[in-house]
Amino acid sequence: MSEASKGGVSGIIDHIEESIIAILMGAMTLITFANVVARYVLNSNILWALEATVFLFAWMVLLGVSYGVKKSLHLGVDVMVGALAPATRKIVTLIAVACCIAYAVLMLIGSWDYWYPFVSKRAWLETDDIPMPFFLRFFEGWLNEGEVYEKMPRFIPYAVLPISMALLTFRFLQAGWDIYTGKRNTLIAGHEAEEELAQAAAKED
Amino acid sequence: MEVAILFAMVIGLLFIGVPIAVALGLSSIIFLLVYSDGSLASIAQTLFNAFEGHFTLLAIPFFILASTFMSTGGVARRIIRFAIAVVGHFRGGLAIASVFACMMFAALSGSSPATVVAIGSIVIAGMRQVGYTKDFAAGVICNAGTLGILIPPSIVMVVYAAATDVSVGRMFLAGVIPGLLAGFMLMVGIYVAAVWKDLPAQPWAGWGEIFASARDAIWGLLLIVIILGGIYGGIFTPTEAAAVAAVYAFFIANFVYRDMGPLANPDGDPIPVLRKPQSLLTVWFHPDTKHTLFEAGKLTILLMFIIANALILKHVLTEERIPQMITEAMLAAGFGPILFLVVVNIILLIGGQFMEPSGLLVIVAPLVFPIAIQLGIDPIHLGIIMVVNMEIGMITPPVGLNLFVTAGVAGMSVINVVKAALPWVGIMFVFLILVTYVPIISTWLPTLLMGPEIITR
Numbered sequence: 001m002s003e004a005s006k007g008g009v010s011g012i013i014d015h016i017e018e019s020i021i022a023i024l025m026g027a028m029t030l031i032t033f034a035n036v037v038a039r040y041v042l043n044s045n046i047l048w049a050l051e052a053t054v055f056l057f058a059w060m061v062l063l064g065v066s067y068g069v070k071k072s073l074h075l076g077v078d079v080m081v082g083a084l085a086p087a088t089r090k091i092v093t094l095i096a097v098a099c100c101i102a103y104a105v106l107m108l109i110g111s112w113d114y115w116y117p118f119v120s121k122r123a124w125l126e127t128d129d130i131p132m133p134f135f136l137r138f139f140e141g142w143l144n145e146g147e148v149y150e151k152m153p154r155f156i157p158y159a160v161l162p163i164s165m166a167l168l169t170f171r172f173l174q175a176g177w178d179i180y181t182g183k184r185n186t187l188i189a190g191h192e193a194e195e196e197l198a199q200a201a202a203k204e205d
Numbered sequence: 206m207e208v209a210i211l212f213a214m215v216i217g218l219l220f221i222g223v224p225i226a227v228a229l230g231l232s233s234i235i236f237l238l239v240y241s242d243g244s245l246a247s248i249a250q251t252l253f254n255a256f257e258g259h260f261t262l263l264a265i266p267f268f269i270l271a272s273t274f275m276s277t278g279g280v281a282r283r284i285i286r287f288a289i290a291v292v293g294h295f296r297g298g299l300a301i302a303s304v305f306a307c308m309m310f311a312a313l314s315g316s317s318p319a320t321v322v323a324i325g326s327i328v329i330a331g332m333r334q335v336g337y338t339k340d341f342a343a344g345v346i347c348n349a350g351t352l353g354i355l356i357p358p359s360i361v362m363v364v365y366a367a368a369t370d371v372s373v374g375r376m377f378l379a380g381v382i383p384g385l386l387a388g389f390m391l392m393v394g395i396y397v398a399a400v401w402k403d404l405p406a407q408p409w410a411g412w413g414e415i416f417a418s419a420r421d422a423i424w425g426l427l428l429i430v431i432i433l434g435g436i437y438g439g440i441f442t443p444t445e446a447a448a449v450a451a452v453y454a455f456f457i458a459n460f461v462y463r464d465m466g467p468l469a470n471p472d473g474d475p476i477p478v479l480r481k482p483q484s485l486l487t488v489w490f491h492p493d494t495k496h497t498l499f500e501a502g503k504l505t506i507l508l509m510f511i512i513a514n515a516l517i518l519k520h521v522l523t524e525e526r527i528p529q530m531i532t533e534a535m536l537a538a539g540f541g542p543i544l545f546l547v548v549v550n551i552i553l554l555i556g557g558q559f560m561e562p563s564g565l566l567v568i569v570a571p572l573v574f575p576i577a578i579q580l581g582i583d584p585i586h587l588g589i590i591m592v593v594n595m596e597i598g599m600i601t602p603p604v605g606l607n608l609f610v611t612a613g614v615a616g617m618s619v620i621n622v623v624k625a626a627l628p629w630v631g632i633m634f635v636f637l638i639l640v641t642y643v644p645i646i647s648t649w650l651p652t653l654l655m656g657p658e659i660i661t662r
Contacts, residue, residue, distance in 0.1 A: 021506070022498035029270060032263075032448035036441060050260070057263055058256035061513070064506035065226075073507055074224035075561055079603040081222040096222040103231040107252070110234075110245030114253075161249055188224050 017067045024060035028053050048129040055130075055157040062164035069100075069171040069187075076188030090179065096187055097176040104169040111161035118155040119143060126151035208527055211236045215518075216559070225561055229568075230514035233521045241524065251520045255513035260444065261367040265508065267447030268358050270501040271428065272314035274454035279464035280425045281323040284309045285331075287418040292392075293407035297399025299335060300345045301392045302407075303328040307349035308388040309422075311356035312429040313454075315363070317599055318610040321350035325614040335405050339615060341398075344625035347611040348633060349391055351596035354562065356384035358432050358447070361595055364512060364563045365588045368519070368570040373443040374436045375658065378651040379585045380592065386646065387593075387636050394632045424457050437654060455494070459484075465493040508563060515567035523571065532576045542580045546641050549573050549587075550594060557598020558605070565598075566591060582644075585658065589647040593637050600626050600633070 035049035068074050081089055081096075118125060123143040130152040139156075140149055178184040211232055218228035230252075237243035255262065288306040295301055303324060310320050325346040332342040354361040357377035366373040398404070432450050435441040441449060459466035463475030467484035470476055478484060488494060522528065535545065552573075556565045570591065577587045599607040602623055611626075612619045640646055652658065 018499050019495070021502035022495045025266065025270065025498045025502040025505070026494075029267060029448050029451050032267065032445060033452045036445050036449055040440075053263060054256055054260070057266060057509075058253060060266075060502055061256070061506050061509040062252075064502060065510050068503070068507055068510070073503065074226060075507060075511065076222055076224045076228075077219045077559060077603065078222060080220045092221050096218075099218060099221075099223050099231055100227050103227045103234065106234050106245055107230070107249060110247075110249035111252075113244065113246035114249040158253065161253055165249075186222070188222055 017064075021060060021064050021067065024056050024063075028056045028060070031056070048131060051127060051129050055127075058157070059160045062160050063167070065164060066167040066171040069168065069175055072175075072184065072186055073189050074187075078186070078188055081186075086185075090182075090185070093179055093185070093187060094176065097172060097179060100172045100187065101169065101176065104165060104172050108162065108165040108169055111165045115155065115158050115162050118153075118158050123153060123155060125154045127154055127157065130157075207236070207240050208522070208525070211518075211521070219559065225564055226510040226514040229511070229518045229564065233514070233517045236521055241521075243521075243524070248517060251517050252513055255509070255516045259367045259516075261363060261373060262509070262512065264363050264373065264444040264447040265360055266501065266505040267444065267451045268315045268360055268363070269504050269508075270451040270498070271447065271454040272316065272319055273497050273501040273504075274451065274458045275313045275425060275428065276319055276323050277458055277462070277464040279462045280313070280458075281306070281310060281327055283418070283422040283425060283462075285324065285327055287415070287422040289407060290410045290415045290418045294409040295396060295399075296406050297395045297404040298407045299328065299332050300337065300341065300395045300399065300404070303332070303342075303345055304349040304388055304391050304395065307346070308352055308356060308384065309426060311353040311384065312358075313425060314353055315358045315360040317351045317353035317596070318606050320353035321346055321607055321610045322614055325350065325611060329615050335407075337404060339617060340621065340625035341402075341404075343611050343615040343617055343622055344627070344629050345391070345395060346614070347600055347607050347622060347626040348629035349388070350607050350611070351599050351633070352384055352388055354599075355380050355387060355589075355592055355596060357381065357429070358450075359592065360508070361562050361566060361592055362588065363443070364566050365570055365591060368567050369574050369584060369588070371584045371588065372655075375585050375651040375655055376588050377433065377436065377443075378654060379589050379647045382650050383589055383593065383636075383640055383646055386639075387633070390632050390636055391629065394629065398628075424461050428454060428457075458497075459488050459491075459494075465497070466491050469493070508561075511561055511564040512567055515564040518568055519571050522568070528572050528575050531572055532579060535576050536579060540576075540580070542582055543642070545576060545580055546582070546590065549577075549590065550637065550641060553591060553594035554597060554601075557595055558601050558603060560598075561606070562595035562598060566595065583648050583658070585651055586644040586647045590637075590641050593633075593640050597630065597633050597637060600630055 031046070031049050031053050035046045038044050038046050081092055084092060126149060128151070132149040132152050136156065139153065140147060175184065175187055179187070214232040214235065215228050218231060219225065234245070234248055237248065285302065285306045288302040288309065289299065292298060292301045292305050306324050306328065307320055310324050314320055314323070329342045329346060333339055357380045359377070359380060362376040362380060363373055366376050428450050431453055432446045435446040435449065436443055458464060459468065460478060463469050467487045468476045468478065468481060540548070553565070553569060556569060574584065574587070577584065599605050602608060602619070608619055608622050608626065612622045615622065
């Protein structure tokens with residue numbers, strides 16, 4: 001089980017990440033469900049439902065990716081690496097981590113390049129339907145020359161790109177360090193099998 | 206050819222233990238930087254576009270959530286009881302009932318490994334108790350579990366629909382008859398093996414038991430009625446149907462079956478709602494609810510990260526006009542539909558042994574789709590062929606997800622599961638050939654219910 005069970009700071013951070021994933025998942029479902037109810041029961045439509053769900057979906061997945069790295073959950077092919085002697089295996093795994101770090105850094109640069117125009121010269125660009133929450137109004141003075149945002153500006157949902165890729169870079173660096181010091185010996189999951197097995201075992205109890 | 210370098214890079218990265226998603230993404234980035242003038246920002250945009258530009262994929266988290274609520278032990282147990290009551294009295298009845306149970310569970314869940322875990326963790330032990338060998342039990346479950354992606358709802362079908370812009374509803378309908386047929390073929394195979402090996406039959410439990418067990422299982426099975434009925438009735442979009450199914454599954458799990466949530470009682474009968482009315486409020490904050498949301502979120506994240514990176518690779522391929530090049534090359538070589546389908550099957554079978562099904566589909570579908578249309582192959586039929594190939598990929602090493610999960614559930618080594626599954630893989634191969642060359646199996650039901658298809662490309 002990967003649910004937070006440890007105490008201390010890392011336990012608290014696990015708990016926060018797991019709660020964010022659960023809350024985003026729940027929010028997506030309820031918004032989409034509410035839109036169906038609105039259409040058939042109240043005969044109206046929640047205009048922003050689809051767009052908001054899409055952004056929540058993107059936030060959940062992109063933020064969750066780094067959690068997956070921390071817990072070695074990402075799927076991979078481990079037949080080759082598993083057949084190597086421990087010393088060679090460690091070196092190969094470190095090379096794999098280096099590739100992952102390269103990916104995360106390139107993505108981080110790309111995300112920043114993509115996002116930065118939305119918060120600087122195109123800060124006026126709004127989403128299609130999502131209303132601007134009142135508590136974010138301070139951005140109008142900061143970035144939009146005091147002009148009122150009628151809809152949420154695009155840089156808010158897109159901010160997840162640089163944030164999540166920075167987190168991902170950090171988690172890959174951490175994984176590399178853990179593998180180097182011998183605290184962990186793999187980057188990828190054993191095909192969900194262990195996890196599923198743990199769940200099955202828990203059910204039989 | 207540059208594309209060969211691209212694919213060699215993906216495979217090389219996979220083999221040194223890089224996660225599938227990163228292998229796909231990193232290869233695409235390097236390829237773009239070296240051979241084309243794409244910017245890193247455009248890649249980040251493509252990554253985000255996996256969510257913003259593909260509304261169809263939004264159905265995936267909701268189907269996963271519905272299936273997670275339904276994957277509590279209780280639902281699987283009720284389905285198995287019903288299956289045993291109906292077909293248990295045949296020879297090899299418990300194994301036949303397991304296939305039947307897998308088929309029904311597949312209608313609640315869009316994933317094969319989930320089906321193996323839910324059904325397998327209960328029936329493998331049961332089969333061993335009445336005298337089946339462990340190998341027989343594990344082999345049957347490993348194969349029957351693959352029906353999870355063929356019988357709707359199916360996550361792999363949603364991915365195919367998103368990658369090729371066909372209708373999700375049509376794909377789901379197209380999976381019904383092949384799903385039933387594959388299940389039936391497995392059952393016949395088991396019956397023959399049971400007569401030959403003299404395997405036991407369960408006592409006939411009588412109509413009363415069938416009726417009682419059906420009434421108990423019906424709440425779970427209604428989920429598929431909501432999904433299919435809702436989509437074909439034009440009441441919901443597939444995404445909405447999935448979200449409604451998730452909310453329905455939440456209520457059934459918490460308030461009807463009460464296997465989880467505030468009314469669950471591990472030591473005895475569940476608590477009636479009227480005795481604990483505050484549960485209507487506390488259920489929203491119950492640890493079980495949070496745990497299920499988190500588990501579903503986690504699976505979605507792992508799957509979508511692979512799909513999003515496969516979409517980056519797809520973007521690179523399309524930008525380099527690779528699908529057009531392959532189409533021209535194949536047509537110039539004089540490929541007819543039959544030979545073309547053989548090639549598709551071979552590519553997918555080999556690919557499916559190394560790649561996760563959804564990621565493979567995202568990459569291969571756009572490559573073969575334009576040729577198929579040129580050759581007059583129905584897109585829905587092509588989709589079903591691909592799904593069946595993915596099924597076989599799941600039960601063949603080295604990346605056979607079902608093999609690993611079955612090994613875990615049955616407590617066997619992966620090698621032994623491979624051997625145990627082998628005879629039944631033969632049946633799946635016959636089924637693949639049947640589905641490939643008899644298109645009407647796939648296209649009859651969608652055409653009947655939704656009218657003939659309009660192919661726009």
